[in-house]
Amino acid sequence: MFLWRWLHQxxxxxxxxxxxxxxxxxxxxxxxxxxxxTSVDKIAADGTWIKVTAPMADEPxxxxxxxxxxxxxxxxxxxxxxxxxxxxxAMPLLASQTYELRWRSPDGKHQSLIRQFTPRSGIxxxxxxxxxxxxxxxxxNALKFYxxxxxxxxxxxxxxxxxxxxxxxxxxxxxxxxxxxxSPDGKRLTVWFHPGRQKTGVNLNEDEGPVLRxxxxxxxxxxxxxxxxxxxSLGKDIxxxxxxxxxxxAQPSMKRWQITAPKAGTxxxxxxxxxxxxxxxxxxxxxxxxxxxxxxxxxxPVISPDGQTWSVTPLSSWAAGHYELxxxxxxxxxxxxxxxKPFEVNLQDPSPPSAGxxxxxxxxx
Amino acid sequence: MKTPxxxxxxxxxxxxxxxxxxxPQNGGLSLKSISSISFGKDGLLLVxxxxxxxxxxxxxxxxxxxxxxxxxxDIAATIAAGLGTTAxxxxxxxxxxxxxxxxxxxxxxxxxxxxxxxLTVDSAGKVAPFDAGKLSYSSVxxxxxxxxxxxxxxxxxxxxxxxxxxxxxxxxxASRIFTIPVPIKHGSTANVISAETYHVAHKKWETKAPxxxxxxxxxxxxxxxxxxxxxxxxxxxxxDDIENGAKVKGVxxxxxxxxxxxxxxxxxxxxxxxxxxxxxxxRFKDNAFGPSKFWGARVSLDHINASDSEKTNEKxxxxxVKAKTGPEGIEIVEALFGAVQVDKLGDQxxxxxxxxxxxxxxxxxxxx
Numbered sequence: 001m002f003l004w005r006w007l008h009q010x011x012x013x014x015x016x017x018x019x020x021x022x023x024x025x026x027x028x029x030x031x032x033x034x035x036x037x038t039s040v041d042k043i044a045a046d047g048t049w050i051k052v053t054a055p056m057a058d059e060p061x062x063x064x065x066x067x068x069x070x071x072x073x074x075x076x077x078x079x080x081x082x083x084x085x086x087x088x089x090a091m092p093l094l095a096s097q098t099y100e101l102r103w104r105s106p107d108g109k110h111q112s113l114i115r116q117f118t119p120r121s122g123i124x125x126x127x128x129x130x131x132x133x134x135x136x137x138x139x140x141n142a143l144k145f146y147x148x149x150x151x152x153x154x155x156x157x158x159x160x161x162x163x164x165x166x167x168x169x170x171x172x173x174x175x176x177x178x179x180x181x182x183s184p185d186g187k188r189l190t191v192w193f194h195p196g197r198q199k200t201g202v203n204l205n206e207d208e209g210p211v212l213r214x215x216x217x218x219x220x221x222x223x224x225x226x227x228x229x230x231x232x233s234l235g236k237d238i239x240x241x242x243x244x245x246x247x248x249x250a251q252p253s254m255k256r257w258q259i260t261a262p263k264a265g266t267x268x269x270x271x272x273x274x275x276x277x278x279x280x281x282x283x284x285x286x287x288x289x290x291x292x293x294x295x296x297x298x299x300x301p302v303i304s305p306d307g308q309t310w311s312v313t314p315l316s317s318w319a320a321g322h323y324e325l326x327x328x329x330x331x332x333x334x335x336x337x338x339x340x341k342p343f344e345v346n347l348q349d350p351s352p353p354s355a356g357x358x359x360x361x362x363x364x365x
Numbered sequence: 366m367k368t369p370x371x372x373x374x375x376x377x378x379x380x381x382x383x384x385x386x387x388x389p390q391n392g393g394l395s396l397k398s399i400s401s402i403s404f405g406k407d408g409l410l411l412v413x414x415x416x417x418x419x420x421x422x423x424x425x426x427x428x429x430x431x432x433x434x435x436x437x438x439d440i441a442a443t444i445a446a447g448l449g450t451t452a453x454x455x456x457x458x459x460x461x462x463x464x465x466x467x468x469x470x471x472x473x474x475x476x477x478x479x480x481x482x483x484l485t486v487d488s489a490g491k492v493a494p495f496d497a498g499k500l501s502y503s504s505v506x507x508x509x510x511x512x513x514x515x516x517x518x519x520x521x522x523x524x525x526x527x528x529x530x531x532x533x534x535x536x537x538x539a540s541r542i543f544t545i546p547v548p549i550k551h552g553s554t555a556n557v558i559s560a561e562t563y564h565v566a567h568k569k570w571e572t573k574a575p576x577x578x579x580x581x582x583x584x585x586x587x588x589x590x591x592x593x594x595x596x597x598x599x600x601x602x603x604x605d606d607i608e609n610g611a612k613v614k615g616v617x618x619x620x621x622x623x624x625x626x627x628x629x630x631x632x633x634x635x636x637x638x639x640x641x642x643x644x645x646x647x648r649f650k651d652n653a654f655g656p657s658k659f660w661g662a663r664v665s666l667d668h669i670n671a672s673d674s675e676k677t678n679e680k681x682x683x684x685x686v687k688a689k690t691g692p693e694g695i696e697i698v699e700a701l702f703g704a705v706q707v708d709k710l711g712d713q714x715x716x717x718x719x720x721x722x723x724x725x726x727x728x729x730x731x732x733x
Contacts, residue, residue: 066449075447075484075494090494091448091480099449154477156456174649177595178626181517184416186479195574196595196623208650227477 041101041113045120047093050101053084054111057104062087067098067114074099093117095231127235128153128228132220134334136277136306139248140214143336143343144192146281147222152186152229161223162191164242167216175211186229190281210247218242248335251342252276254327254357261362264320269302269311272325277307279332284310286328292321307334318364326359385409386422387548389501394423396497399472399481402461405523410461410470412483413518413530418509420521420530422549423502425495427485429466434716435490437727443492444484448475457725460706462716469708469716469727470495486727503551507543509534515541517575523547524581529590529604530555531576540575542590542602542613556609560592562600562617577627580642584670591669593627593644598681599664617678618671619664619695622686624650628659631709632666633732640666643698643715643732645707659720661701663733665694700730 039054063073075090101113164175177192224236256275262268301312329340336343339356397416408427441452459472469486483495507515518532528545543555576592588605600615625646645661685691706718
């Protein structure tokens with residue numbers, strides 16, 4: 001009544017200002033949850049908290065649950081500041097999921113809000129894509145390959161999403177190692193063929209034979225139901241043909257690499273053609289080019305899809321002089337044979353692996 | 366996961382006031398991923414976080430009193446509901462029992478967003494999120510190889526004097542043991558040892574196979590890591606006085622049979638006073654026996670202690686894969702059939718997460 005009389009006092013020049021003051025008071029009270037039947041809520045863009053400001057009972061029994069499942073509230077912590085409740089779910093809210101927020105008002109009645117969580121990045125339905133490397137003929141005793149996804153994928157189910165078919169289209173049972181190995185960004189999966197079957201002489205190899213058969217084209221089938229971490233599936237099964245050659249028990253040798261050194265004063269690429277396909281994931285970090293004055297500033301190296309060629313251009317023109325290309329002794333081929341030693345070493349064998357070559361020198365003019 | 370009883374007794378003999386953490390951070394911990402969890406003494410929780418290539422030691426302040434966890438039927442459904450999803454969208458990646466309180470800690474990952482967290486189950490069977498946000502912790506980096514980072518941490522454990530972890534890089538099929546001195550200094554880098562093992566079934570020495578699970582182990586003044594490998598040799602590595610970067614040669618004592626992947630190890634003493642190491646595994650071939658691909662065997666410490674060349678490596682003891690017992694000192698543990706996760710609770714008790722017709726239940730069991 002006081003506000004009503006104050007508003008209708010006859011000084012017309014201040015009438016509009018009074019309306020604004022009252023509106024601001026109402027907004028302020030509503031935002032603090034003091035007006036019955038009003039509430040204000042906010043959800044963090046990353047889904048890690050929800051705030052609700054509304055008239056609350058002393059024991060408001062605040063909970064957040066997926067819509068239609070009030071009997072299954074989310075785990076999390078609730079904190080209260082006056083009429084503002086902050087709920088931190090144990091795990092972030094799921095994108096696109098609709099939640100019901102429930103609490104008791106001071107009169108003991110249940111109140112609720114229904115909200116869908118939309119993350120900061122928005123909701124997109126673009127399907128992820130996948131590529132396989134190396135795109136090369138695999139030796140029958142190959143150890144692993146890589147799957148490169150366009151975005152992070154859901155984890156914990158890769159064995160259920162991958163199938164290997166033999167040359168007759170029949171599924172190979174137990175072809176992969178169970179350990180799940182994602183790159184830190186969650187986009188590259190390292191898939192190991194089962195080592196117990198790929199190594200000669202191990203029980204599984206003798207009992208069941210190797211996973212891959214030489215001179216047979218196998219097929220890797222990636223299930224279209226595999227979802228990205230955003231919840232969007234690949235959509236349809238994706239198939240990659242795996243050409244399989246003879247088993248490879250020989251080490252790669254730097255002596256056999258074809259190395260094309262550039263001319264001084266140019267920015268031509270320094271090209272290395274390996275004697276066989278090497279592990280594409282480690283080539284870049286395993287090769288180092290040094291000038292007589294130290295490390296050379298290089299651009300991003302380019303590795304051919306088959307893992308057999310590495311090339312790199314300098315950030316500025318090549319200087320004339322003495323260069324050394326150094327390789328990590330651990331650099332491996334597709335069967336795990338490294339520059340240092342073959343994958344399968346019988347240490348009881350009196351003939352030790354041959355000493356490797358790990359660097360080569362060049363003069364460029 | 367596991368801390369042997371004799372190691373706990375050893376560590377409890379140390380002054381309780383001795384700090385386990387050096388220069389810890391207070392609050393603000395955010396775990397990127399979790400592959401393995403384990404307990405040290407005084408409620409010290411060790412977490413392997415492969416996404417950050419680190420082991421994190423957290424003072425939980427969960428010091429008891431000790432009580433066995435309550436049975437929880439269909440625990441995956443309970444957990445999933447609390448995370449806003451359904452049971453098929455979560456993976457319980459590891460389980461550890463706090464020996465100080467009996468409380469069960471579960472490392473859980475949700476799909477499709479891959480969010481990870483740790484949950485606890487108390488003596489009433491109540492499931493609750495473990496809030497590490499205000500606790501003290503130290504984070505230690507695991508050094509990678511020449512070409513890549515460590516992104517696979519298979520196991521982590523505490524022996525009273527050091528923290529051990531095992532792991533490898535994604536691109537490498539190799540065996541590494543990491544050691545972290547106690548007190549655990551925040552921001553430090555672990556020492557690394559390369560492990561070489563004789564594979565009994567393989568009849569060869571090799572450096573490539575990674576340790577899947579392990580326990581620290583003392584014999585007299587000698588410190589060992591007893592590890593289990595896929596297909597399934599049990600080997601020990603002497604690790605006292607070993608320098609950073611060194612290679613250590615393992616001694617294989619037992620071969621449990623091919624087609625199995627070890628999941629957990631722990632040691633216990635039975636009612637008669639006999640010491641055993643339990644190796645809990647998952648069979649990836651067809652079942653040879655029993656109702657589940659998940660099974661466990663106990664191996665007498667006499668086999669683990671074997672150092673005689675007549676009983677190791679080429680002449681290691683092979684389990685009789687066609688029988689439930691044999692040779693002497695190797696026995697199938699019936700109570701572990703179906704156990705997806707297992708950890709020691711007390712002298713003759715363990716906690717198992719058991720798969721029955723696709724549903725997981727948490728329960729305490731008596732060990733034989």
